[in-house]
Amino acid sequence: MALNRLVNVISTNNTKPTWSRQAILSWCNKCLSSNIQKIDDLCTGAAYCCLMDILVPDSVNFSKVKFKCYMENDYISNFILLQQCFNKYKVDKSIPIYKLVKGKFQDNYEFAVWFRLFFEANFNKMPDGYDAMLKRNYQTLAKDLINTSKIQHGTPHSILPKTIRARSRTREPLMQDASVRVAPITAVARARANGGLSTDTNRH
Template identity: 40%
Template structure:
C-alpha cells in the first residue's frame, strides 16, 4: 500500500534529521542519496550537495546515487530527467519506492544523519521557482492589476508602506533573476567543458588513425554530431573563429 505524503515526509525528516516540507524538494537528490547511505553506510556523502540549488547540481547528486545502484546491483531505473524538475508526482512515486526499499533492506542499525553529511544544512533546499512568481509579488506590492484601484503609485496615502514593499519585492526579483542566470551560466559551462573534452579525444584518435591509414566510422559520426548546426545557431560567415576552439 502506498504511503501518504505526510507519512513519507515524517519518516524522511526523522530518519535524516531534515526539515523538508514538500515531497518535490527531494528532486535535488540529496535526500535520496542519504536514504541509501542509511542502509549501506558507505555512500560518498562528501560528494553529495545537500543544499544544491541548480539543476546541474541535482544531476550530479543523482549520478552519485546511480553509481551506488550499479555497485549494489539495484535493478531500478532512476528517472533523473523527471526527478530533477522537482515535480511532486514524480518524486512522490520514487520516494514511495525508496521507502519500500528501505523497509526491506535497513538493518535497524543506528544512523547519525547529521554526522554523515558533516553538518550540511538541514533546511529544505530552495529549488528554483519560476521568475514570474517574483514578478507577481512585485505587481501586487505596486497595486498593479487590482480592480477598482485608483490610487497612483506615487500618490500613496500617508503612512502606507506600499513603496517600501514594492522596492523589496523588486529587489527580491532581481536577486532571483541573478541567481537563476548564474546557475544557467554554470550549467552551460559545465556541459560545454564536457563536449570540448569529447571533441579533443575524438580529434586525437582520428588523427592517430589517419596517420596509420585507417578511419573509424563511429568517430566520424560523433564529429558530425559535434559540428552540426540548427537554424539560428549557425556561425556567421564573416565571424572570427578562435583557432583553438571549434564550437
C-alpha cells in the same frame, strides 16, 4: 564479508503498502533528523543519498553530495551518485533522473514510494552511533527556494519603497507651484530704487 548486493523490489500500482505524502515526509524526517516540508524537495536527490548511506554506511561520498542546491545540474549530480550506488550493489533500478529533477509532485511521489519499499526491504537497524545530521555536516535537505535570478537581474528601481517609486513617476508638482512670478517695475518703484528721486524730466 562485505555487502555487495541489496534486495531488489518492484513497485506497481497494486504494491502494498503505500503511503500518503505526509507519511513519506515523516519517515524521511525521522530517519534523517531533517525538516523536509514537501515531496517536491526530494527532487534534489540529497535525501536519497543520505538514506542510502544508512542502508550501507560510507556507500556515498558525502563530499560530492550537493546540499545547497540551486540548479537542476546540482540535482542531477546527486542522482548520478545514487545511481552509481545502485549499480555497485546490484540494485536493478534505473532512476528517472530527468523527470525527478523537474520537481513535479507525481514523479517524485512515485519514486519516494518505491524508495521506501526498497529501504524497508533492506533495512535492519540504524548503524551503531549513526548521526544523520553530523554525517551531512548539519546541512539542510530542503530545496533552496531563493530565486537568485531576481536578485541578479532586478533593477534598483524595483527594490525602492513604494512611496519613493510613486514620487519618481511624478513631475514634482510642488516645485512647479513654487516658481516665482516677477511683477512689472512701475515708475514709483524705479523712483524708490533711485533714492526717492523722480525720473519725470518735466518736473523742476
